Amino acid sequence: MSINEATHTKSENTAAVKPLHRNSDYLKWFVSDVAADAGNAIRAFAMPLIGLAITGSLSLAGAIGGVSMISSLLMYLPGGVVADRVDRKKLLVVGHGLGVFIWASAILAYLTGNLNTATLFALAALSGLRSGFFGGVSIPALRQLVPGEQLPRALAANQARDGAIQMASGP
Numbered sequence: 403m404s405i406n407e408a409t410h411t412k413s414e415n416t417a418a419v420k421p422l423h424r425n426s427d428y429l430k431w432f433v434s435d436v437a438a439d440a441g442n443a444i445r446a447f448a449m450p451l452i453g454l455a456i457t458g459s460l461s462l463a464g465a466i467g468g469v470s471m472i473s474s475l476l477m478y479l480p481g482g483v484v485a486d487r488v489d490r491k492k493l494l495v496v497g498h499g500l501g502v503f504i505w506a507s508a509i510l511a512y513l514t515g516n517l518n519t520a521t522l523f524a525l526a527a528l529s530g531l532r533s534g535f536f537g538g539v540s541i542p543a544l545r546q547l548v549p550g551e552q553l554p555r556a557l558a559a560n561q562a563r564d565g566a567i568q569m570a571s572g573p
Contacts, residue, residue, distance in 0.1 A: 419549050422556060427547045434498050435540050436563060441501060442533050443571030445470065449526055457519050464520075470526035477534030484535070490543035497536025504528050 410517060422428050446467075447482045453466035510527050511517040541560070 406469045408493055409563070419552060422548065422559070425548060425552075428544075430558060431494070431540075431544060431547050432559070432563075434494065435560070435569070438498055438501060438540070439449050439564060440571060442537075443567050445529055445533070447571055449522070449529075453519075453522050453526075456517060456522055462519060466522050466526045469523055469529040473527045473530030474534035474537070477531050481535035485539045485542060490539050490546060493536060493539045494543055497532060497539060500532045501529070501535070504532060514540060 415444075449468035449470050450463045453463035454460060455462060504525060508517070510522075511521050511525075540556075543554060544556055544560070
């Protein structure tokens, strides 16, 4: 095959691939992953502050933040095993749905006056378990959503987004 033929074949292959901004599966993944990552970053920052506001105790606030982090760490390995064996798109939907349910429950508890120390510990544990179990699904799922030649660009966009979320979510 000559160089001209190889170049022509390569340009035909890349022309058939939709740009990332036109890939609806990728865009859905990107938006949902932004929401999940922003929620996790805010959870890590806000849970101890909410705990302090509700309990008035620095020790309990630290314990609430610790429960969230420890429960997340405990679920990374089992979550990775499941992510290797189950459809990752379905896992993403279930994981994000659970996140919405957990935080809607927190809002409901606040609105009904039931947001107390025990509720905060339960929310911290549940959100940490969800985060750890489903946290390792996102990047491997990306490999199913974009063609191989676009994966570096998609991963670069993901890293840029992660950096922006980290900068914006802290104090």
